[in-house]
Amino acid sequence: MLVEDIMNTDVKTLSPTDSIAAALKMFREHKIRHIPIVNAENEVIGIVSDRDVRDASASIFDNGSKSDLLLQNELQTIMSSPVVTVHPLDFAEEIASIFYEKEFACVPVVQNGKLVGTVTEKDMLYTLIQLTGTNEQGSHIEVKVPDRPGILPEVTAIFGKRKTNIVSVLVYPCNDDPAYKILVFRIQTMNPIPVITDLRNAGYTMVWPQDDKEPKL
Amino acid sequence: MNCHAAFVYSDDLLGYHFHEDHPFNQIRVTLAKELLEASNHLNSDDIIKPRMATDDELKLFHDHEFIETVKKAGGGKLSENEGLPFGIGTEDTPMFNGMHEASAMLVGGTLAAVEAVLEKEYSHALNLGGGLHHGLKRKASGFCVYNDGAIAIKYIRQKYNLRVLYIDTDAHHGDGVQWAFYDDPNVCTLSIHETGRYLFPGTGSVNERGIKEGHGYAFNIPVDAFTQDESYLQVFETAAKQVAAFFKPDIIVSQNGADAHFHDPLTHLCISMSIYEKIPELVHQLAHTYCGGRWIGLGGGGYDHWRVTPRAWAQVWNVMRYGKVATGNIPEHWLEKWQKQAPVSLPNTWHDPESTLPTIPRKAEISEKNARMLEAAMKYATNLK
Incomplete structure (x- = not known):
């Protein structure tokens, strides 16, 4: 910009x-x-x-x-x-x-x-x-991914398959693990569960919603 | 205390159906209705029929172009690209056959509830098929096509000129209704929801207070993820009482989404059934204190169709009609019929047993944060204008 x-x-x-x-x-x-x-x-x-x-x-x-x-x-x-x-x-x-x-x-x-x-x-x-996309309706999810070329298209292909529109993507370093990055997505849906399930099935670690820290997730 | 109350129902309300795997499923309305019937709490003379809302009524809130697009989508005549700018054909609001008619029927159900209270002898009326609070002026959104709550409030304003308090307890922010009346000082919106930090739609911060003439007439109570009963009730009760005392409404419209429960798959709040008893009790009390009883109840979200929403919604009716919630065991008859279809074990009591409630490690911090948020949210409700 x-x-x-x-x-x-x-x-x-x-x-x-x-x-x-x-x-x-x-x-x-x-x-x-x-x-x-x-x-x-x-x-x-x-x-x-x-x-x-x-x-x-x-x-x-x-x-x-x-x-x-x-x-x-x-x-x-x-x-x-x-x-x-x-x-x-x-x-x-x-x-x-x-x-x-x-x-x-x-x-x-x-x-x-x-x-x-x-x-x-x-x-x-x-x-x-505007960059974070919080001015548009959407749900927020965070995925921990290995820091290597080609990882972003691999992850976003999962959203594409579900026809879930991405409002914004941010990439930030994973503080306690330099070999990883955190991808933050705002996606245009009220029901992120199918995408989250697909991400988990593909072996990715979710930072939000958390896998096991809190009881209902 | 028994009140004269109307329960809006016909099978026509069940036509609002995206597809089998979609989280929004009107089977909830049937389950709640049959639960009440099995408890002998709903008689055929309590029931009034919904009607189809006219285009002119829909246009009280929605754009002509949007309505025409929904009609085309429902007739199978809309291309994917034509639908997307209107939010139609997305994963959240996919097209389905008869989309317009089904959506207009939900709106008509809410309008029938309004007419029952304002033209007939009823004090309260409940349309569990309504409460589609995310619908925007020219966009379907968050499982909602037409926004029956916003249309009904416009209808009340135009036809009866009453001051309306809208109370939204869905776990998602009631954004569509808030924006519809954001500049209107005669409609006060109060929404308690999970903070938009992670959850759809992302809005509903305490700083959204209305604009122009309507500044100070939108109240938002965003509670933290994993909030439990005690903290939820404390902030909701304080907020609802203060806002009602400040605004002094002529009529209350409440949206009773039941998705803040710890079983709900879409949200991160952790309240139990006890809150779904307290909410209608409090709204009922406020309606009698300020509005001569005038209260329209709507449905809304609630994505644990089997264990949560039927009980929560049945309790709204129990309070409306009999002034008190049901307690004890769920009728055998209802359990027998539905357990065969349910993929989960149905609860056999109206309350959630203490042992089923989740343990939240950060409970104290969450409660403290909610209490501070409440102070900020109530800034304008405590000052006399």
């Missing part, structure tokens, strides 16, 4: 000479937390988060005129710069690692030097929800 598939293109921006008050107003009106700061050529020269603005504001206990005064400062005095940006053709997964490592929550998307979109942590989470 590419950045261009998940980015917002309706981006609110401000210029470096706009006031902090303008940013505060924009955060409130549009319920956003990040504003890219662009120059006249729509090139990203900074970014301001709601936290930057909060840091630059007077304390809520100070209800004097100091607060109004502070809010008149220009955004270029508080914006973060340089800005980490991504390209529309970057992979969505790369942004996840930026969010994880750099600990911020929004990256502007830049093409030919110009701002074309943003991706936030929330967009990323939404994408992950």
Whole structure:
């Protein structure tokens, strides 16, 4: 999945000479937390988060005129710069690692030097929800399989034979056994029993439903 | 306390049949009915007949195009590819001959129950053939074609303008009915079910609370896999009482899926028959407290056809009609007749003996988790609006 598939293109921006008050107003009106700061050529020269603005504001206990005064400062005095940006053709997964490592929550998307979109942590989470398939009706099963080429088609052929549609597939490592992987399927059926029976008959170990840990399974 | 109650039945309800190996089997309705007859708890003058729902009635909830597709499927005129976008021809809802008529008959059964309570002298009415809560506006899903509960509630809203409380105790989330009224403040949906973590359909988290005007009128109580009687009853009783007190309904529609039992093959909940006695007792009490008795009961899931669903459903009727559950032994006559066909040993008492209940190692943790979930779920029912 590419950045261009998940980015917002309706981006609110401000210029470096706009006031902090303008940013505060924009955060409130549009319920956003990040504003890219662009120059006249729509090139990203900074970014301001709601936290930057909060840091630059007077304390809520100070209800004097100091607060109004502070809010008149220009955004270029508080914006973060340089800005980490991504390209529309970057992979969505790369942004996840930026969010994880750099600990911020929004990256502007830049093409030919110009701002074309943003991706936030929330967009990323939404994408992950789509990937796990939990937004569609389905049952969830987990199978432990040996980590070797060709295993996925072997397992999925069992679903195919039962005409069971797969909503999503995830593969994750088996913590206590590096020679195995856990396959997580969301399948479009209320009755997973025939598939589970076939998987067991084919010799696979089910992680969910469990084979014998709980009484009724 | 005896109440005037109607039992919707005719053999026409049995036409909703996908195929022999399909988990959804209306033989459950027959088994429950005959169990009641063998117990002398159901007389011929308690029974009212279902009718076929009209297309206009189906369209109270479903799209015209979907209804036409079901008709074509039932007439053998639908290709596989045409059916799939509508969820028809899948493993869950395969095509069968007369699909439309059979499905419309279940809806008509539920509408007959509504009419019995709102137009005739009955306080309660029960359609065990109904409760197909997964049916969506333009998609069959989870063994359900037409969503009789959603249609009946639309019908009640349109024709009688009453405020409806829908209580769904099927082990699967009552998603179809919830989405049908998600923005409607005059219909409050309460569903207690196994968490969607593993189980179909996957929805029904506490955070699904309705949208727009209907925000705060959808309640979800997702209990953990392997939940047992004590914890189940604690969360259900608290939730049902609080939601009823908050919403003050004019009428209750309850869906009585019986698939949360420890014998059920499709779900992972572990409750016993005792809960299937407590649920109708509580709903009955709420109907008399808030609704002048007006209560429509429906069937639903329940995939241990032999040991669980007949007893559970018979108890709904026992409470509706006589105000109390049956106890003691199951009538010999019923056991003799059905044991020959049953692949499992039929239970000979109404209760599940203590010794048959499973032992769950993580019971304490599960109960604690359910209790915390309940607090979150009831956030809006405890605040006065």
